[in-house]
Amino acid sequence: MNAPLAGWFERALAFVFPDRCAGCGSMGALFCAACRAAARPVVEERAPPPGLDAVVVAWRYEGSVRQAVHALKYRRRRRVARALAEALAASISERPRGDALIPVPLHPERLAQRGFNQSAELARHLAQRWGLPLLTDGLIRQRDTGHQARLGRRERQTNVAGAFVWRAPAPPPARVILVDDVLTTGATLGACAAALRAAGSRQVAALTIARALTSGDHP
Numbered sequence: 001m002n003a004p005l006a007g008w009f010e011r012a013l014a015f016v017f018p019d020r021c022a023g024c025g026s027m028g029a030l031f032c033a034a035c036r037a038a039a040r041p042v043v044e045e046r047a048p049p050p051g052l053d054a055v056v057v058a059w060r061y062e063g064s065v066r067q068a069v070h071a072l073k074y075r076r077r078r079r080v081a082r083a084l085a086e087a088l089a090a091s092i093s094e095r096p097r098g099d100a101l102i103p104v105p106l107h108p109e110r111l112a113q114r115g116f117n118q119s120a121e122l123a124r125h126l127a128q129r130w131g132l133p134l135l136t137d138g139l140i141r142q143r144d145t146g147h148q149a150r151l152g153r154r155e156r157q158t159n160v161a162g163a164f165v166w167r168a169p170a171p172p173p174a175r176v177i178l179v180d181d182v183l184t185t186g187a188t189l190g191a192c193a194a195a196l197r198a199a200g201s202r203q204v205a206a207l208t209i210a211r212a213l214t215s216g217d218h219p
């Protein structure tokens, strides 16, 4: 579909099916002003997880933020990514430094099940907003690491070690901003950073929608 037609189609759809907030269910916006106002920011006081130079997190993983992330990932409401990316960009005081955005990749089987990578959707909107390149092809998840919800910090690190690799003709950018939905222990982001550094990146920062306060919190 060409762009004007797609725009018209989206407006027609919005008229017939008004947006419902992914956080609280009210009508009118995909992530409403009340949910944005109620989201509690995270101030990262601890050192970044191993392998990362900096971490920027928008909110605590709770309440309507948690609901909205669930809607995006498990109810496959792809459009929620744009609303969350916009709210995230408006809520953080400073974006991480970097030359390009790289989303944490899904394993191809998981990607086929869900139909899209939620982190890539978030990264795409942030890249547009900030005028940065988006690289979705180079970083590969070569092993399905399964659900990590019941694993502790050490187990997660072991589980994801070596799960990612950079596979592209050109090396990755010197300074990368990794994008993920939820930060728990940072093991996945750390494993991505290790793959990027092995391929030539010098600085790796991470940006996530939310921080889960306990490892069992993560979906």
Ligand SMILES: [Zn+2]
Pocket (backbone or CB within 6 Å): 021, 022, 023, 024, 025, 026, 031, 032, 033, 034, 035, 036, 064
């Ligand atoms: Zn709401």
